[in-house]
Amino acid sequence: MRITYLLSFVMLFIAGCSEYESIEDFPIAKPTLVANSLFQADSAFKVHVSRSLSVLDNAEILPITDARVVIFKDGLPVDTINQADESQYYVSGLLPDKVISIA
Amino acid sequence: MRNLLIAVFVILTILSTAHAQRFSVSGYLKDATSGEALIGANVMADSTATGTTANHYGFYSLSLSKGYHLLKFSYIGYTSQRIALVVSRDTSLNIMLEPGVNMKGIEVKADAVNTSTQSSRMGTVELRLSQIKKLPSLLGEADLLKAVQLLPGVQSGNEGTSGFYVRGGGPDQNLILLDGVPVYNANHLFGFFSVFNNDAINHVELVKGGFPARYGGRLSSVLDISMKEGNMKKLKITGTLGLIASKLTIEGPIIKDKTSFIVSGRRTYIDYLAQPLMQMESRNYSSETGYYFSDINAKVNHIFSTKDRIFLSVYSGNDKFYEIQDTRDYLYEGEIYKESGQSKLGWGNLTSALRWTHQYNGKLFGNATLTYSDYKFYVKQDLLNFEINDTGVIQSQYNLDYYSGIRDYSAKYDLDFIPHPDHYLKSGISLTRHIFKPGASVTSSKTGTDPTTEEKAGTENIPVNEVTYYAEDDFRLTDKLKINGGMHFSGFLLKEKSYFSAEPRISARYLLTPALSLKASYSYMSQYVHLLTNSNIGLPTDLWVPATASVPPMKSSQVSLGLSLDLPRDFQFTFETYYKTMKNVIEYKEGASFMSSYTNWESKVESGKGWGYGAEFFLQKKTGDLTGWLGYTWAHSDRKFPFINDGKTFPYKFDRRHDISFVLNYQIDPHWDVSLTWVYGTGTAITMPTVEYLVINDLNWIFPVQSYDERNSYRTAPYHRLDIGFNNVKDKKWGQRTWSFGLYNAYNRKNPFYYQIVQDNTGKKALQRTALFPIIPSVSYTFRIGK
Numbered sequence: 001m002r003i004t005y006l007l008s009f010v011m012l013f014i015a016g017c018s019e020y021e022s023i024e025d026f027p028i029a030k031p032t033l034v035a036n037s038l039f040q041a042d043s044a045f046k047v048h049v050s051r052s053l054s055v056l057d058n059a060e061i062l063p064i065t066d067a068r069v070v071i072f073k074d075g076l077p078v079d080t081i082n083q084a085d086e087s088q089y090y091v092s093g094l095l096p097d098k099v100i101s102i103a
Numbered sequence: 104m105r106n107l108l109i110a111v112f113v114i115l116t117i118l119s120t121a122h123a124q125r126f127s128v129s130g131y132l133k134d135a136t137s138g139e140a141l142i143g144a145n146v147m148a149d150s151t152a153t154g155t156t157a158n159h160y161g162f163y164s165l166s167l168s169k170g171y172h173l174l175k176f177s178y179i180g181y182t183s184q185r186i187a188l189v190v191s192r193d194t195s196l197n198i199m200l201e202p203g204v205n206m207k208g209i210e211v212k213a214d215a216v217n218t219s220t221q222s223s224r225m226g227t228v229e230l231r232l233s234q235i236k237k238l239p240s241l242l243g244e245a246d247l248l249k250a251v252q253l254l255p256g257v258q259s260g261n262e263g264t265s266g267f268y269v270r271g272g273g274p275d276q277n278l279i280l281l282d283g284v285p286v287y288n289a290n291h292l293f294g295f296f297s298v299f300n301n302d303a304i305n306h307v308e309l310v311k312g313g314f315p316a317r318y319g320g321r322l323s324s325v326l327d328i329s330m331k332e333g334n335m336k337k338l339k340i341t342g343t344l345g346l347i348a349s350k351l352t353i354e355g356p357i358i359k360d361k362t363s364f365i366v367s368g369r370r371t372y373i374d375y376l377a378q379p380l381m382q383m384e385s386r387n388y389s390s391e392t393g394y395y396f397s398d399i400n401a402k403v404n405h406i407f408s409t410k411d412r413i414f415l416s417v418y419s420g421n422d423k424f425y426e427i428q429d430t431r432d433y434l435y436e437g438e439i440y441k442e443s444g445q446s447k448l449g450w451g452n453l454t455s456a457l458r459w460t461h462q463y464n465g466k467l468f469g470n471a472t473l474t475y476s477d478y479k480f481y482v483k484q485d486l487l488n489f490e491i492n493d494t495g496v497i498q499s500q501y502n503l504d505y506y507s508g509i510r511d512y513s514a515k516y517d518l519d520f521i522p523h524p525d526h527y528l529k530s531g532i533s534l535t536r537h538i539f540k541p542g543a544s545v546t547s548s549k550t551g552t553d554p555t556t557e558e559k560a561g562t563e564n565i566p567v568n569e570v571t572y573y574a575e576d577d578f579r580l581t582d583k584l585k586i587n588g589g590m591h592f593s594g595f596l597l598k599e600k601s602y603f604s605a606e607p608r609i610s611a612r613y614l615l616t617p618a619l620s621l622k623a624s625y626s627y628m629s630q631y632v633h634l635l636t637n638s639n640i641g642l643p644t645d646l647w648v649p650a651t652a653s654v655p656p657m658k659s660s661q662v663s664l665g666l667s668l669d670l671p672r673d674f675q676f677t678f679e680t681y682y683k684t685m686k687n688v689i690e691y692k693e694g695a696s697f698m699s700s701y702t703n704w705e706s707k708v709e710s711g712k713g714w715g716y717g718a719e720f721f722l723q724k725k726t727g728d729l730t731g732w733l734g735y736t737w738a739h740s741d742r743k744f745p746f747i748n749d750g751k752t753f754p755y756k757f758d759r760r761h762d763i764s765f766v767l768n769y770q771i772d773p774h775w776d777v778s779l780t781w782v783y784g785t786g787t788a789i790t791m792p793t794v795e796y797l798v799i800n801d802l803n804w805i806f807p808v809q810s811y812d813e814r815n816s817y818r819t820a821p822y823h824r825l826d827i828g829f830n831n832v833k834d835k836k837w838g839q840r841t842w843s844f845g846l847y848n849a850y851n852r853k854n855p856f857y858y859q860i861v862q863d864n865t866g867k868k869a870l871q872r873t874a875l876f877p878i879i880p881s882v883s884y885t886f887r888i889g890k
Contacts (some may be wrong), residue, residue, distance in 0.1 A: 019853055020863060021820060021870040027812055029794040036799045048805065052796035055809055055860045056868045061797050 029054045035069070045071055045092040049084070063088040074099075125523065127465025128194045129164035132157040132176060132270075135199035138335025138360065142306040143229060144178035144200070147833040153524035153579075159306075159329055160412070160460050162468050164521040176200060177726055180233065193465045195409065201690075209670055219677050220667040223577055223585040223612045225624040226312030228254050228678060228721075234730060236301055237778045239828030243345045243881035247307060248289060248297035251326065251781060253764040255719035255734035256311045256679075258757045262822075262856050262875040264294030268757045269311050270661070270683055271715020271740030272323025275634030279326045282402075282416045283455040287478040287509055287647055291396040291422055293370075298420045298452060302341055302352040303367035303400035305331040312663045312681050313610035313624030316575035316589025317517070317529055322628045322659040330416050332404050333363035336341050340888040343596045346881055347371050348396075362405040372398040390716040396422040410462040421451035444486035453477045468519040478647070479508035479540075499550040507542040509632075509647045511535055525579040529589075532572045537632075539565040539649050541704065562704075567649050568596040568633060575608070583614040595631040600652040610663075618669040622679070623662075630657040633689050635704055646704070650687075653705050659685040677721045685713035694748055711744030713755065731767040738762070748814040752790040755814060776830050783823040788815035791858060809860075819855040820872060824848050841885040851878040 029052070037047040049064045065084040070077050071092055081090040132144040140161030148167055157163045165174075167190050174196075175182035181200040188194065211395035219227075235250040248265035251257055260266035264272050265759040281299070289298050306329040310318065318325045331354065338355030350369035357364055374393030402416040430443040453476065460470040482505040492499045510603045515533030518630030522528070575589025591606040610624030633654065636645040650656040665679035687710045695707040717738030724730050740755040747753075763783040771774045799805050829847040848854075853874035863869040 019872055019874075021858070021872045023870050025818070026791070026870055027817065029812070032794075032796075034796040036797065036805075038799060038803070048797070048799055049679050050797045050812070052794045055795050056870065057794045057795075058867050061795060061807055063797070098671060 023056055024055065028056070033067070034065070039096050041096060043095070045079075045090075045094055045096070047081075047090040047092075048088060049090065119652075125166040125168055126190050127164055127166050127192050127463070127521070128172075128174070128188065128190060128196055129162070129465035129521075130195050131161040132163055132178070132195040132200065133161055134181070135201045135274070136334075136336060137339075138199075138363065139305055139332055140330060141178045141181070141200060143308075144176065144181075147175045147177070148524075149173040149175060152369035153437075155521065155524070155527065156446040157557055158468065158519055160468075160470070162462065162519070164466055164468070164519075166466065166521060166523050170243045179231065180598055180798065181369045183838055186315075195465065200744065218667075218669060220614075220618060220620045221585075221612075221673060223587040223610055223622075224310075224311060224313055224315065225610050225622050225665060226256070226314075226681070228309045228311075230254075231725070232301060232304055232307065234768060235307075236492045237828070238766065238780060239775060239778055239826035239847065240881070241295065241847050241876070242347050243843060243845055243883035244296055244348060244388060245301055245370065246297050247299045247304065247328070249299060251307075251309055253732075253734070253782065254719070254768055255736045255762070255764070256681075256738075257309070257324075258736075258738075258759050258762065258784070259782075260294070260757065261773050262854050265290055267324075270322035270717065271713065271738065271758070272659075272683075272685070273634070273688065273755075273757060274634070274636065276321050276630065276657070276659075277326060278321035278324070279328070280320065281328050281418055281454055282330050282456045283416075283458075283472055283515075284418075284474045284476050284513075285320075285511065286418075286452055286454060286458050287476070288450065288645070291420070292394075296348075296396070298398060298418075299328060300350060300352075300367050300369050300398050300400055302343070302350060303330055303365060303402075305329045312626060312661050312679070312683075313587075313622075314608055314626040315529075315577075315587055315610075316573040316591040316606075316608045317531060317629065319571055319573070319591045319593055319606065320569075320630060320632075322630050322657055323683075330400060330402050330418075331365050332414070333359050333365035333402055335363045337876040338889055341886065343883055343885040345883040347373055347376070357403070358405075360406070362403070364403040365401065368398065371395050388606050392426045409439065412460045414456070414458040414460075416458075417453075417455045419451070419453045421449060423447065423449040425449075439491040441489040441491070442486070442740055444484070446485075447481070447483045450480040451478070466521050468517065471516045472514070474511070474513040474515075476508075476511045476513075477508065479506065481506045494727075497551045499548070501546070501548045503544065503546045505542070506540065507646055508540045510538040510540070510819045514691060527577040528575070530572075530574040533570070535569040535571075537567045537569060537649065539567065539647065541565065541646055541648050564647055566598075566689075567631075570594045570596070572656075584611065586611040593629055593631075595650060595656065597649065597651065602629075602631065602656050603649060604656070604658075612667070620667050622667060625663075626659075626661045628659045628661070630659075632659070633708075635689075635691075635708070639794040648704060651705060654689060654708060654710060655687045657685060657687045658691075659683055672724075673726045674722060674724050676723075678719070678722075680718045681716060683715040685715070687711075688713045688742065690742070690744055690747060709744045709746055711742060711747070713740070713742045715740045728770040729767070731765070733766075734762075734764045736762040751776045751813065753814040756788060758788045758815070759784050759786070771821075776832075778828045778830075779826065781823070781825045783821065785821050786818035786855070787822075789817050789819055789858065790814050791817040792860065817858075819858065822854045824852055824854060825850055829845050838889050843881075843883045843885065845881040847879040847881065848876055849878060853877075 031051045034050050034052050035047055047069050049067045050061055053061055069081045069090040071078045071079040079094050081092055084090050132141045141157055142159055144157040146163050146165055155163050169191055172188050172190055174186045174188055176198045178200055180203055182203045235247055236245050240246055252267050256270050258268040270472055279289050291298055308327045310325040331621055333354040335356050337393050340353050342351040348369055348371040352367035354365035374395045398420040400418050404414040406412050412823055425447050426444045428443055430441050447457040456472055456474045458470055462468050484503040486501045488499045497552045513535040517531035520528040541562045545559050547555055547557040549555040571593045573591040577587045579585045588609040593604045595602045606627040608626050612620040612622045614620045631650045633648050634645055638704050661683040663681040668676045689708040689710055691707055692709050720735040723732035740758040741752050742755050743752040765781040769776045790811050793812040794810040795807050798808050799807050826847050827849050831842045855872045856875040857873050859871050861871045
């Protein structure tokens, strides 16, 4: 849309100049464990575990493959998986009893 | 309501009778060269050491005992007049003051009837247009709202924009009145310029606290702007040629000293300047794309008799983006298509006021006003398409109309009653019919011979009636103690629910010495309109919506304490502290977007509380070759909502701990003056992502997302900027010309506009601050035809 070009001209005066800020005061978050799983009624539990990083951390977020993943039912452990598979998921043989969709 | 009116008039009558042995001296204070009302000019009776000030129409009234009195009339920038008078009956006395010639060695100053120290009011600052015009400005467009931002207690919004935030309040909590009519969106070009054309303005007053009962409807401030009336003496033409806009003002008498007019217009030429760029981009086909904003202020007034006068004022301002595309041909999958269309996006205000003022007698002055205002935002798109194939030509068209806005019709009547030098009563009633149009769109399309399909979306118009009544008295209890007290009543009558409010207002000053006063005030305010905004900078997409049964009106209470001190050499110092609480302020819920906000907006917002507290120091000098001020503000502003930020209190977006503003104007000689402004503010509060982690979507894709920490928990870098301007004035045979030169952001500070996490040149993640305006020079030429 040419309005974009027009705005660009208007912003001629807005010759946006950037510079890098000191990150001394920027809150550095401590890494935490992140577990992701999608529950599907006809599929076994599949859990992905990784570690969060600070947004300023240059490291790549890598999955954790040697975590201990415990699945509970009614507060009681029903399965434990100690190793992720090749696709980096912890896969359990259990199926969910019921899946409730939350919009 | 009727009982209240009766009670007030009984009191007025008693007061009037009690002082029946006195006589009134009343009239109008005007500029001798133009006949313009001198709003706020001072009248002092030396014999009694009492005085008064002229109201918005230049009317003054003093009640004096029988006998000899020496009256002194004065106004900043004008030569004072002394008049000896033997009072034996009610006397009418109109005074014309000559503008003072501000040459070296001649001080033009006003006497202290209503200086900050003597006045019972708090948190009120009067801005002089002559000073605003001299201030250096962005692209040479001197801007009233940017001058307001330089006052203590007022925070500016984003870089370069004219939005302002008063004592911890939001952008919607400022009542901006142009000749008594509310202006709902005071911004042009996304806030880089305000809608006010300085050439058409006579008087500006900002009230931040200690609100008199006459004002209501917003929580945080009132910016009361009065337009010029037009020169009653002779024709005058002024114009300014600037870098991006020019303006022209014509004013003069229609019947000398009886009827005058003023018309002032302004238009940008960004669209013309951008034309070469547009042509380069659209070289393959003919099209026209542009943006401009324009304003027109017009006012006519007629004096019917010494007691009756009528005014009609109109303001109309528009911003418009447009794209008109002539027919172009293109080939798609072997078929030939022809396409043409046009798109428009715009917004604008129309305000108008018809006012009749009547002086009943030397003590009673009334004005009846009918006002109409309309703010609108619209998007319009029309597309026409022809498909040419073996079977013939198929025509299709598509139209989109989106519209939002607010329209007000209002009638009000105000009375000023001055029965005694110790009392100045004001009372008034108003009825407003608001029609909220929170957004509706109509799309229609038609292909070939098929019938037209039309789809409507959005919200129905919401009509609401608002009624207000106020009564206030500015009265002197003792020589040392003066109080401005009153009540403001309001009702907001929705179809499904009605809200009523009784708002006490009081402010007082106690003179410790003739030059030092102690002050205190309390104000309770209600606001029945909310602004749905994600930007907080006054974008046209912001929507005004009424309080509803589920989103109640906002309320605030503010207490202030302070002192005011008159210093030698016309310096004046004020210090004020304030504490303000607000309830039912609204915010979008976590994750809610302003997109499609016009549909079911009530479910997307959350009501909460707000606080603001701080201290303001203000040292100013209004007269002499060296004028200006130094302001410092220490402030806190917080918000709390049940389901935002986990219910925890967080700093308001424009919470800024320290703010300094330094404004200086120096008249070097009769031809040259120099101005500079320097502002410094500690960082504002923003929300930044702090953590990155992996998520999985329903396609089993794994990707990183950023997570945000507590709301507004990160502080931006400090903001500071120096602007410098020079004006060179030269008298010519035909009038006067002025060259103005300016430097915005003179030392090229890269002030924060937004932050983002990026990868730097070495590939490492870094926090990047982007600034908006570098150093920007400007030049403008102003002429005035007619002495």
